[in-house]
Amino acid sequence: MALMGIWHYVHVKRYWYELTHMVSNEKLEELTTRRIRGRIPGIGFLYTELVQGVPPIFAHLVEKVPYIHSVLVFVSVKTLPIPYVSSAERFIFRQAEPKEQRLFRCVARYGYNDQKEDANAFAASLIEQLKSFVHDESLFVQTTQSQLFINNENIRLRPGAKSAVHVEEKLDEQISEPQHIIQEDNQIYEQELTNGVVYLLGETEVRAERNSGIFKKIIVNCVYNFIKKNSRQGEKALLIPRDQILKVGMTYEI
Numbered sequence: 001m002a003l004m005g006i007w008h009y010v011h012v013k014r015y016w017y018e019l020t021h022m023v024s025n026e027k028l029e030e031l032t033t034r035r036i037r038g039r040i041p042g043i044g045f046l047y048t049e050l051v052q053g054v055p056p057i058f059a060h061l062v063e064k065v066p067y068i069h070s071v072l073v074f075v076s077v078k079t080l081p082i083p084y085v086s087s088a089e090r091f092i093f094r095q096a097e098p099k100e101q102r103l104f105r106c107v108a109r110y111g112y113n114d115q116k117e118d119a120n121a122f123a124a125s126l127i128e129q130l131k132s133f134v135h136d137e138s139l140f141v142q143t144t145q146s147q148l149f150i151n152n153e154n155i156r157l158r159p160g161a162k163s164a165v166h167v168e169e170k171l172d173e174q175i176s177e178p179q180h181i182i183q184e185d186n187q188i189y190e191q192e193l194t195n196g197v198v199y200l201l202g203e204t205e206v207r208a209e210r211n212s213g214i215f216k217k218i219i220v221n222c223v224y225n226f227i228k229k230n231s232r233q234g235e236k237a238l239l240i241p242r243d244q245i246l247k248v249g250m251t252y253e254i
Helices: 002-020 025-035 056-064 119-156 161-195 214-229
Strands: 038-047 067-080 091-095 103-111 197-207 245-253
Touching: 002 197, 002 214, 002 245, 025 056, 038 056, 038 119, 038 161, 056 067, 056 197, 056 245, 067 119, 067 161, 091 119, 103 119, 119 161, 119 197, 197 214
Parallel strands: 038 067, 038 197, 067 103, 197 245
Antiparallel strands: 091 103
C-alpha cells in the first residue's frame, strides 16, 4: 500500500506539472511559425497523458530540434470503465491552431476488455478516421460560410432572377474550393502514412524541487524512480516497434 500510495502521489504531481506548464495557443503559434525550420516527411505520434492541450515536452522538442513531421498528432490513450468501445467511437479529434500546420490532438479510447491492435493497424485506423474528421470539419465550415453568404447576398441584392443566378454562381465557387482542399489533404495524409510513422515518447525524469524537504526527496528521487525503472515501459504496453520509437528526454521538478 505504501508503494501504491507513493506511485499515485508522484503520478498526480507529474500530471499537474504537465497541466500547469502545457503550451498555450500563443506559444504554439510562435513555435510553429517562428521556431520550426522545416518539416520531416512522415507522421509523428507524440504520446501524452493530457486529454486537452499540448504537453510541455513538445516545446522542449522544438527548442532542441526545430524540425517536426509533416503531420503531428498528440495522442492520449485512455481506458474507460466500460467493457468495449466500438471502432467508430475509438478516436476523438481536435485540430490545433494554426490549421495549416496540420497539428491534431487525439484521444484513443479503449474498454477494459478491448485488445490493443499492433502499431501498423493502429496508425492506419487513426489516419483513416483523421481524414473523416478533416472532411466533416471542412463540410461544417463550408455549410456555415455558405449560409452566411446567402444571408448577406439576400440582404444586399434586390430580389430577382439575376440576383438568384449571381448567388448560385458564387455559392458554386465556394463549394468547389473546399472539396478541392479536402482531396489534397487526403492525398497528403496517404502519402505521409506511406513515408512512415514515428512514435514520440516522453522520457521524463521526475525530480523533487531543490527547496523540498529530505522526506519528499527520498520519496520522489529514490523510491518513485526505483519503481518506475522496474515497471513496464510505455512502448511495450502500447505495442510499438522499437525501430519506430523516438524518445524525448525532459526533467520535471515537482
